[in-house]
Amino acid sequence: MNPWMHVPDKVPGKFRVGDRVRLRHGFPGVIGEIIEDRGRILAGGRRLYTVKLRLDEGNDFITERAEESLEAVGE
Numbered sequence: 204m205n206p207w208m209h210v211p212d213k214v215p216g217k218f219r220v221g222d223r224v225r226l227r228h229g230f231p232g233v234i235g236e237i238i239e240d241r242g243r244i245l246a247g248g249r250r251l252y253t254v255k256l257r258l259d260e261g262n263d264f265i266t267e268r269a270e271e272s273l274e275a276v277g278e
Contacts, residue, residue: 216240216250217250218270218273220239223276224274225276226254233257235257239252241267250270251268254273
């Protein structure tokens with residue numbers, strides 16, 4: 204099993220591994236990909252996701268963000 208795809212709890216969140224997202228704050232115009240659903244681990248039961256951003260050629264940035272700080276990118 205790929206450890207990046209492990210979901211700690213069984214309740215699905217708003218986003219799925221592989222979804223394309225944009226951060227609501229910071230990195231304007233940069234589109235990222237959900238690479239891990241960490242589950243409900245923040246205060247108040249909020250979900251935490253690991254997001255990989257491609258800043259430029261060969262420069263990826265990985266960050267953890269709460270569900271409300273992400274927005275889906277339409278295909």
